[in-house]
Amino acid sequence: MMTMKTPEQDPADTLAPYFAAARAKAPAPSDELMARVMADAAAVQQGRIGAGQPRAGVLARLSAALVPLAPRRPLAGGLGMAGVALCGLWLGFAAPGPLGQVEALLWGSAGPDAELELLLAELTPDFGDLP
Amino acid sequence: MDPLTTSTGAEPDAALLARYARGDAAAARLLAERLAPMVLRFATRMLGGDRAEAEDVTQEAMLRLWRQAPQWQADGAAKPATWVYRVAANLCTDRLRRRARRRHLPLEAAADPPDPGSSAAAQIMDATRAAALEAALASLPERQRQAVILRHIEGLANPEIAQIMDTGVEAVESLLARGKRALQARLAGKRPELGYDDDEDT
Numbered sequence: 001m002m003t004m005k006t007p008e009q010d011p012a013d014t015l016a017p018y019f020a021a022a023r024a025k026a027p028a029p030s031d032e033l034m035a036r037v038m039a040d041a042a043a044v045q046q047g048r049i050g051a052g053q054p055r056a057g058v059l060a061r062l063s064a065a066l067v068p069l070a071p072r073r074p075l076a077g078g079l080g081m082a083g084v085a086l087c088g089l090w091l092g093f094a095a096p097g098p099l100g101q102v103e104a105l106l107w108g109s110a111g112p113d114a115e116l117e118l119l120l121a122e123l124t125p126d127f128g129d130l131p
Numbered sequence: 132m133d134p135l136t137t138s139t140g141a142e143p144d145a146a147l148l149a150r151y152a153r154g155d156a157a158a159a160r161l162l163a164e165r166l167a168p169m170v171l172r173f174a175t176r177m178l179g180g181d182r183a184e185a186e187d188v189t190q191e192a193m194l195r196l197w198r199q200a201p202q203w204q205a206d207g208a209a210k211p212a213t214w215v216y217r218v219a220a221n222l223c224t225d226r227l228r229r230r231a232r233r234r235h236l237p238l239e240a241a242a243d244p245p246d247p248g249s250s251a252a253a254q255i256m257d258a259t260r261a262a263a264l265e266a267a268l269a270s271l272p273e274r275q276r277q278a279v280i281l282r283h284i285e286g287l288a289n290p291e292i293a294q295i296m297d298t299g300v301e302a303v304e305s306l307l308a309r310g311k312r313a314l315q316a317r318l319a320g321k322r323p324e325l326g327y328d329d330d331e332d333t
Binding site: 022029037038049 | 171
């Protein structure tokens with residue numbers, strides 16, 4: 001006997017096999033990723049990356065984007081000379097932001113990255129082509 | 132079982148984070164083994180299967196957790212898993228917005244249907260369905276995608292999703308309903324090629 005299926009059918013029923021297939025295809029972290037995560041943990045613990053200083057992550061990424069030869073990983077690698085110079089330039093021009101930006105940065109919101117991209121777009125015309 | 136309590140009876144994530152803040156390296160490993168896979172799965176799905184970007188998000192979300200550890204004991208408000216999910220969600224949003232400004236992603240990324248005669252056909256069909264879902268998810272608005280992934284793939288409860296997404300439970304329910312309707316519409320045309328045609332007529 002034919003099963004009648006109406007448009008009002010609960011979407012979750014028909015989607016269940018897709019969700020099951022997606023769960024079965026779950027990616028697992030590589031050893032290399034876990035090593036990077038643990039290296040960061042050790043660096044923060046040993047004070048090589050400051051605890052409670054999320055701004056450093058943005059500066060490190062700024063440096064990585066501006067200095068093609070600088071190592072992109074680990075995230076908090078040393079700043080290159082060009083990165084340092086441009087960061088200084090940026091800090092010199094940037095007006096003090098509201099305290100809310102600090103909280104937004106801590107949570108990883110779009111704000112600081114958008115600010116960073118605007119800066120990069122101004123300083124490096126081909127920023128959009130960077131890997 | 133609460134999916135954010137990664138192993139029943141084990142030391143809570145917050146206790147491990149406190150141990151890490153006191154200098155216990157072993158606690159960091161345990162916490163990383165619990166949380167990094169979860170963040171990687173979520174980020175991979177949010178970013179349309181881009182493994183390299185998802186790994187960067189995972190590393191950065193975990194780094195922010197390590198940095199947050201000394202303050203965690205005083206706060207005691209959220210679970211580390213919820214916190215790190217939320218950070219990862221925001222990092223994914225940043226990347227998706229950046230990506231959208233650079234180029235338009237193809238949304239029809241589902242693989243070709245497999246040959247149903249092969250002995251490995253069922254396995255391939257599952258992979259094809261997963262790819263079709265991934266492509267359909269990529270077409271959803273970000274907030275709907277987040278809610279659907281967290282609820283239906285990661286298995287979180289709506290109140291936890293509400294915390295992660297910084298919204299109310301009712302809003303999560305609405306996002307889920309709209310997201311699932313959109314997915315169903317998106318996948319409806321692919322049912323025959325994904326091996327569901329037999330179900331329709333029996």
